[in-house]
Amino acid sequence: MARPREFDRAEALTQAMHLFWQQGYERTTLKDLTVAMGISAPSLYNAFGDKKALYEEAVALYLTTPAVVVPQAVGEATARDVVATIFDVAVREYCSTEHPPGCFVISDPLLDEYRREGLQAIRARLERAKEEGDLPVDADVEALTDYVDVVLRGLSSRARDGADAETLRAVAEVAISAWPAGRRGARRR
DSSP, X not given: OOOOOOSOHHHHHXXXXXXXXXXXXXXXXXXXXXHHHTOOHHHHHHHHOSHHHHHHHHHHHHTTSTTOOGGGTTTSSSHHHHHHHHHHHHHHHHTOSSSOSSOHHHHOGGGHHHHHHHHHHHHHHHHHHHHTTSSOTTOOHXXXXXXXXXXXXXXXXXXXXXXXXHHHHHHHHHHHHTSOOOSTTOOOO
């Protein structure tokens, strides 16, 4: 008869996610994980499989959290509102005390696929904005997408280095003030 688990699997997974978020996959050791999760190596293997499987499950958990910035914003009415919301959510989440600072996806090199997906979602939304006249006809959607990406990476990096929400919010306000105006009457934030 198998012994029942003596730990909360969901809590252990959250701890693993936070550790991967802080250190990345490569720098996180099995010992780091067992200490953070409060379980033995055999328990980790029995509950989650190997380190790679645990990492994949931790990433899947992360993708269900409010810390994932882009999906919360792409439905906004105007391109400016999309970008302002992206920056607002980023500032809130990158400085949250509920999890490690910064962005998990931005900070771990292994998550490049998710970074590309986020950029594609932003690019597609900005293309739509340009087609609808919400961005100037000569707007360079690739450059604007890269602009949002660079600002997000900078906000994440600064948060990881200890910058507070007030500092990041000031940067986000400067970044959004540089956003190109669309047609007259477009809603501005």
